[in-house]
Amino acid sequence: MKLSVLGSGYVGTTVAACFADLGHDVTAVDIDEDTVAALNDGHAAIHEPGLDDRIAANVGDRLRATTDYDAIAETDATFVALPTPSMEDGTIDTSILEAGAEALGEAIAGKDEHLVVVKSTVVPKTTETVVAPAVADASGLTVGEGLQVGVNPEFLREGSAVDDFMRPDKVVLGSETARAAALLREIYAPLTSQVDTHVVETGLREAEIIKYANNAFLATKISLMNEIGNICKEYDVDAYEVAEAIGLDHRIGSSFLASGVGWGGSCFPKDVAALIAAAREVGYEPSLLEAAVEVNEKQPRRMLGLLERHVDVEGARVAVLGLAFKPGTDDVRESRAIPVIRGLLERGATVVGYDPIATERMKRHFPDIEYAASAADALDGADAALVTTDWEEFADLDAEFDAMATPVVVDGRHIVERRDGLVYEGLTW
Ligand SMILES: NC(=O)c1ccc[n+]([C@@H]2O[C@H](COP(=O)([O-])OP(=O)(O)OC[C@H]3O[C@@H](n4cnc5c(N)ncnc54)[C@H](O)[C@@H]3O)[C@@H](O)[C@H]2O)c1
Numbered sequence: 001m002k003l004s005v006l007g008s009g010y011v012g013t014t015v016a017a018c019f020a021d022l023g024h025d026v027t028a029v030d031i032d033e034d035t036v037a038a039l040n041d042g043h044a045a046i047h048e049p050g051l052d053d054r055i056a057a058n059v060g061d062r063l064r065a066t067t068d069y070d071a072i073a074e075t076d077a078t079f080v081a082l083p084t085p086s087m088e089d090g091t092i093d094t095s096i097l098e099a100g101a102e103a104l105g106e107a108i109a110g111k112d113e114h115l116v117v118v119k120s121t122v123v124p125k126t127t128e129t130v131v132a133p134a135v136a137d138a139s140g141l142t143v144g145e146g147l148q149v150g151v152n153p154e155f156l157r158e159g160s161a162v163d164d165f166m167r168p169d170k171v172v173l174g175s176e177t178a179r180a181a182a183l184l185r186e187i188y189a190p191l192t193s194q195v196d197t198h199v200v201e202t203g204l205r206e207a208e209i210i211k212y213a214n215n216a217f218l219a220t221k222i223s224l225m226n227e228i229g230n231i232c233k234e235y236d237v238d239a240y241e242v243a244e245a246i247g248l249d250h251r252i253g254s255s256f257l258a259s260g261v262g263w264g265g266s267c268f269p270k271d272v273a274a275l276i277a278a279a280r281e282v283g284y285e286p287s288l289l290e291a292a293v294e295v296n297e298k299q300p301r302r303m304l305g306l307l308e309r310h311v312d313v314e315g316a317r318v319a320v321l322g323l324a325f326k327p328g329t330d331d332v333r334e335s336r337a338i339p340v341i342r343g344l345l346e347r348g349a350t351v352v353g354y355d356p357i358a359t360e361r362m363k364r365h366f367p368d369i370e371y372a373a374s375a376a377d378a379l380d381g382a383d384a385a386l387v388t389t390d391w392e393e394f395a396d397l398d399a400e401f402d403a404m405a406t407p408v409v410v411d412g413r414h415i416v417e418r419r420d421g422l423v424y425e426g427l428t429w
């Protein structure tokens, strides 16, 4: 089928490249000229393992990128993967989505039929009340007739986006008409016929909220483990031993029990905030979700508190190892390193940051701190080190700690090897 994908960020680029790989003819549309040029040049503007290979294999054949919305008219369906950022009060800002939907509508005016699929994460009713009317008004098409509408939330993780898209636990297809459901099924057939996955066919609102429920559950699971971990620490118990044991209960499961400095990224903080705001909007106070956020905000402060047990932070040189919100990505959005660095600066420390790939992006947040070219350089002469991302290379650090002025390590990710001569503090162990 001929598909267009609106927005070429983490989701849009992955979706476009993977659908092309699956045999569809795909046009990626983005307003950013550099992003479009990179794609047409055979690579992504973001770092994502395996993505460049898929782009390079398909570009010029089944995949192309453009800033021209008119190209959408040549396609049968459009996946909307535009940003839905948080506003101050946690609600999602739908202005980009609305502008995109309007421009999409103008591009498909005069067509007999077009399927619009919302891939962006949106609160229940957004597709029905914001996206569909905007496309319908601009195109002159009628919702449910010429204009078919779907919601297909995305569950990929950054750092493993391609694998997650190509081997999903489930594919959620939301629609309100038999025609939209059939088109969605057809688009996903090349994937669902080759991998063992669950296809969940549901309504638009249900598909929208399934995405939030998924992320809220995972974020709350981590916060619950962090809370248990904080209690464990006070009893001198290793929370990782506890997590391993409770994870054996299949009702709990072993994943997402890694306690530490908390959850960041472009999704969990934004999506939990949006679900809280959406709940309040309909008069429900979501106290458990609020608690999950509170515990998450507590973890960086606990990390700084543990540091203060060993080092007078004012005037100290502190290495922050790991700037990305998790390993495998250069994305620093809502990285736990941000509140940690901010807290260190407030306390008068000299901060030297290190990350294998996320340094450039963190420079936009903290242009004035020092950045080291390696973990060894960051540790050299430091009075303490705080580990905020579980990059595998940190597990190999050993003699590098000997070059520290005082070998104090506060490990927020359970990644550094404890050893003699190292003053080691885990957050929850
Ligand atoms: N990042 C993830 O891991 C992830 C996973 C699942 C769902 N989501 C959701 O998917 C959506 C997109 O997220 P993302 O991380 O890919 O965003 P992103 O910020 O990485 O990318 C968005 C892209 O949209 C482009 N854009 C902005 N306005 C545009 C317009 N008017 N027309 C065309 N292009 C425009 C930007 O230039 C950018 O390339 C969000 O709703 C997000 O919550 C993200």
Ligand SMILES: O=c1ccn([C@@H]2O[C@H](COP(=O)(O)OP(=O)(O)O[C@H]3O[C@H](CO)[C@@H](O)[C@H](O)[C@H]3O)[C@@H](O)[C@H]2O)c(=O)[nH]1
Residues within 6 Å of the ligand: 121, 154, 155, 156, 157, 158, 159, 215, 218, 222, 255, 256, 257, 258, 259, 260, 261, 262, 263, 264, 265, 266, 267, 268, 271, 325, 326
């Ligand atoms: O046991 C764990 C697992 C994760 N994290 C942290 O949680 C955050 C999010 O991690 P992860 O879920 O791996 O990354 P994302 O790429 O943000 O993916 C989440 O958010 C995406 C956007 O909505 C969804 O599509 C994915 O399914 C969902 O896992 C990171 O800061 C991790 O360090 C922990 O602290 N402990």
